[in-house]
Amino acid sequence: MVASQQHITASTPMGATLINGGATFRVWAPAAEHVYVAFNGAKGYDPEPQDELVENPETGHWTGFFPDVVDGAKYRFYIIGKKGRHGRDGHGNERDGEGLKRDPWARELEFGWPDVESLDWPDVDCIVREANDYPWHDEGYCPPAFNDLVVYQLHFGVFYARDMHGNDIRKGRVAKILDAIDRLEYLADLGVNAIQPLPFVEFGGEWGLGYSGVDLFSPEMDYCVKAADLAPYLVKVNKMLVSKGCAPLPKKLLIGQVNQVKAFVDLCHLYGLAVITDVVYNHAGGNLDLQSLDYFDFPENPNGGNSLYFTDQGWAGGKVFAYWKSDVRDFLIQNATMFLIDFHMDGIRFDEVGVIDDKGGWQFCQDLTQTLCFLKPEAVLIAEYWRDHRWLGVWSPPAGMGFHIGYSDLIRDGVREMIAEAAGGGSASVNMGRLKGALECPWNFPAAWQAYNCIENHDFVLDMDGDHRKPRIPKLADWNDPRSWYARSRTRVAMGTLLTAPGVPMLFMGQEFLEDKLWSDNPHATDLFLWWEGLEEKDRHMSDHHRFTRDLIWLRRKQPALRSEPINVFHVDEQNRIVAFHRWVPGIGRDVVVVVSLREQSFYDRSYRLGFPLPGHWHEVFNSDIYDCFFNNGAVGNPGGLDANCSGMHGMPCSGGINIPANGILVFARSPGD
Known part of the structure; x- marks a missing residue:
């Protein structure tokens, strides 16, 4: 007696789906001879006829309906295929050609529900979850326009964690997704309007960067909180909900990884923050254990080319997906869809898209972007695409892949090289002209806002196994003393x-408050933790830099020209290390002039004459010198602004005399701002 086919149709979802007093199950295993659903704890399981799914030989999909399955039910698949590939049975024994497998589509993995210790990963069950039981409160939220984005990248595992008494509890412990809610008000106040966590799907081990995911539909259990430990988190979540005029959650709706992620996204939206998740579709693993999707259906004569989901090619210690298979493409596209639709996320950053392209995934990328743009056109799709023809990532199909935004290294490399040269001292040669090219729209990009810009990120400033990649900017600026004036x-x-540049800026955690250490994903590397205490009370320069960053982000939000397309780098003074550029809104104006100086002496008495695009009064709306030992009463600047006359200069029709602080940045605008 095999499983019932009641409620099974051609559109039955993959994985486990609660429906009409039970659950449907659907799994892809074309080489398998038998597929069973092992319920209620797969340890000790032996295949039973009533647990067997029914195969559709045309698709290789196995299906069945089981009554009385409820939210929280545990299951795994037991698959019998051909001999030649070892599996592990319900008694822990290795078996040739058969064994337990976790559902590749499982929305959640066992984490000791409700208050018991979990089995050791990877020998864990999958959890059936109700898809729509979380009571969302974000119906009024509207994500930022793509060109308005200011993104903050963070890693859940080491970002922030404090107990109810304010004590830092990150040491030796992976921080949780719900720990990060304590920083949402801080991030909203900073002015960023989107956060981009590093990947948080299930990977092998307790901690990691997140780029070696194994169970792509399941949130990383070590980033989530057991039911027995939820009490203080429930208090914090409900306090935040109530402060925004929302009803509190009962505990049962915060149990489980799925609802904890949803609660985090929900709160982000209530605080005006979009969430851009980070996904890895260029490979899966490292740690592709015996119960993973690797060789899922136990094929005959297993080899690198018949592992169902994968090719025989490797990348970053894992296996590359077989993009030519429709079921693999659907698996990945539905995974992205889950984040945007089920989790209400506002965008996706796609890791190393160039690898996908190199391994035969061009058509997959087009299918992916076109599907997601149709389902949720307001969601931003960001491609990390480093190939020579980078514009192909952001061109629309059929000529391109169809992502909205693509990584650019022009500003990153231009600014970092400029700062490194300036660190040579006042007499060093600094190639300021490099900045002119860096600020312009990347070659062949349809629009400047499609460039994703950063000067620090998780790769650049990572300390991994002693591999010091690139220094944080304060160390780059002065290796001997990252707190010096220089x-x-x-x-x-x-x-x-x-x-102030065109494109979408991204900040890496800690960058906003002058963090100078490299970072690590290792919770035992306590010397590399973000030094929040320095910002809060122990380092004035950190709080000054935080104020500087905050005010400048808000200036960007108040001055539409800084989020617009056009830029004219009209002045490059190599001798004095000064660059000036003009930003404006086409057809409207709202003109802004930005002056960048790496000169180690100031210009006083309005002795530096600079071209301006329009005559009349210009407000000095930002002066970086004010933030050095804030409020710097000795700051060099132009209080009251200036009046430009009609004497042309630097290719501009007007000009005026200004003061320029040493190593400073000034912003002049026609309007004080919105």
Whole structure:
């Protein structure tokens, strides 16, 4: 007696789906001879006829309906295929050609529900979850326009965690997704309007960067909270909900990884923050264990080319997906869809898209972007695509892949090289002209806002196994003393350039408050933790830099020209290390002029004459020198602004005399701002 086919149709979803007093199951295993659903704890399971699914030989899909399956039910698949590939049975024994497999589509993995210890991963069950039981509160939220984005990248595992008494509890412990809610008000106040966590799907081990995912539909259990430990988190979640005029959650709706992720996204939206998840579709693993999707259906004569989901090619220690298979493409596209639709996320960052392209995934990328744009056109799709023809990532199909935004290294490399040269001292040669090319729209990009810009990110400033990749900007600015005036002022110039340039800026966690250490995903590397205490009370320069960054982000949000397309780098003064550029809104105006200086002496008495695009009064709306030991009463600037006359200069029709602070950035605008 095999499983009932009641409620099974051609559109039955993959995985486990609660429906009409039970659940349907659907799994792809074309080489398998038998597929069973092992319920209620697969340890000790032996295949039973009533648990067997029914195969559709045309699709290789196995299906069945089981009554009385409820939310929280545990299951795994037991698959019998051909001999030649070892599996592990319900008694822990290795078997040739058969064994337990976790559902590749499982929305959640066993984590000791409700208050018992979990089995050791990877020997864990999947959890059946109700898809729509979380009571969302974000119906009024509207994500930012793509060109308005200011993104903050963070890693859940080491970002922030404090107990109810304010004590840092990150040491030796992976921080949780719900720990990060304590920083949402801080991030909203900073002015960023989107956060981009590193990947948080299930991977092998307790901690990691997240780029070696194994169970792509399941949130990483070590980033989530057991039911027995939920009490203080429930208090915090409900306090935040109530402060926004929302009803509190009962505990049962915060149990489980799925609802904890949903609660996080929900709160982000209530605080005006979009969530851009980070996914890895260029490979899966490292740790592709015996119960994973690797060789899922136990094929005959297993080899690198018949592992169902994968090719015989490797990348980053894992296996590359077989993009030519329709079921694999659907698996990945539905995974992205889950984040955007089920989890209400506002965009996706796609890791190393160039690898997907190299391994035969061009058509997959087009299918992916076209599907997601149809389902949720307001969701931003960001491609990390480093190939020579980078514009192909953001061109629309059929000529391109169809992502909205693509990584650019022009500002990153231009600014970092400029700061490194300036660190050579006042007499060093600094190629300011490099900045002119860096600020312009990347070659062949349809629009400047499609460039994704950063000067620090998780790759660049990562300390992994002693592999020091690139220094944080304060160390780059002054290796001997990252708190010196030289380091502080040059770091302000770097941040100021990023936040006044065209494109979408991304900040990496800690960058906003002058963090100078490399970072690590290892919770035992406590010397590399973000130093929140320095920002809060122990380091004035950190709080000054945070204020500088905050005010400049809000200036970007108040001055539409800084989020617009056009730029004219009209002045490059190599001798004095000064660059000036003009930003404006086409057809409207709202003109802005930005002055960047890496000169180690100030210009006083309005002795530096600079071209301006329009005559009349210009407000000095931002001066970085004010933030050095804030409020710097000795700041060099132009209080009251200036009046440009009709004497042309630097290719502009007008000009005026200005003061320029040493290692400073100034912003002049026709309007004080929105």
